[in-house]
Amino acid sequence: MKQTKEVLGKPIISILAGKEIGKVKSFVINPEQRSIEFIVVQNDQWDFGIKAVPFKLVEGLGDYAVTIDSENAVIDLADIPIANELLSKNIQIKGTRIISRKGHHLGQIAEYYFDPATGKILGCMLDQPDTPFVLPEASVITFGKEITVISDEGEQPLVSDEFFRQAMSGIEPASVGEAAVTQEPVSSAVDDLDLEELIGKTLSASLYDPAGELLAAEGSEITAQLVNQAKAMGSNKALELALKAAE
Template structure:
């Protein structure tokens, strides 16, 4: 899960062009679907003069950048009716008051957590009496312009008190749980990408296969991917750091 503070400001890189085309200036929430439907690129003062990218057109949302397949997925808001409708609703979520179904005001939303693989809102973080709490999206009835309405029973059974966490509550949610897997000691494991790569970044690695680099790039085991060489699955297994991932992304030959 990724808090919106880690999405806004990310670089946007076009894979086919190998160039940075801008940065994320804002996000557009769909209150009915409880999803992130669009990101806004280089937002001007007037939203309706802006350019947007649909979440469905995003290849990857990593720590360093958001990747898109090509410049053609960038849309003018004036031509994107769905984005216009959502912008008119102006559902921010962050800063709205949290109200239970029974009318009890219990806090104010400070952050929302996005599943970067699906675009769905996974949870909302809100402050109540000086403490931070998390509420799952399945307990949210309405994402309104001014109010976040939740099930009444969530005030006791479905909120997690996060005040006692030593880590930042938002960062703590992102910490993966380690899993022990039994491995046959006689079976030689295949090389894998860095365990920190998320699903989108793994898809990005697969996108490299069959493409060519426009410059020599030193891979993470010291081997060199030569300019003009076709990238193979074997090359991909040697990309194990995000720095190398982004270097290859930035230096793919244009189609």
């Protein structure tokens, strides 16, 4: 799990050429897939166009550099229809306001976590440096240009940064360049959780299905039926249930 600030500005190295081809300038977000689609390359010697590396062609995101197999991984975004569409949407995530489905304002996103193996966005950090809170991706309905819309009201979806890191620590990222990116990045973390242990506990916040319909209200007891419902809705919803289980 990484934050964007750990990657921005780092050199991009071609493994076969053994040279630096540029630096990480920014990211192109796919809001529907909730992931980083392209890494934009900065190279002052290039005359025109926006050059980028598809995230799936990244070999590694190291402490010093981002590595790719060769310069052939760098493409001109003008040649890719989906890239033009994503660029026009201009989804940045950082700097957007968090608004609940019912119209409550929770704050502003300062940073976000993503899976270095897939580019999948995992959670968003609020602009509160003294008391860092994270909004898990499972609570997000829409990543918009100006506003991130979430399903719950008030501060219920938020968890501490420390708790979020602990909950996600079960992720074992595969090689970034591997094709097996269809697996949900939170799946291994959920596999390590015994959700049956949550039965009998209470919810610290309301739980909604992907359509925004209430599954169980805040303060409700977690039942075997609710656990099974969450599992059936996928890894993200199962993790959300675990995050909202009161100790």
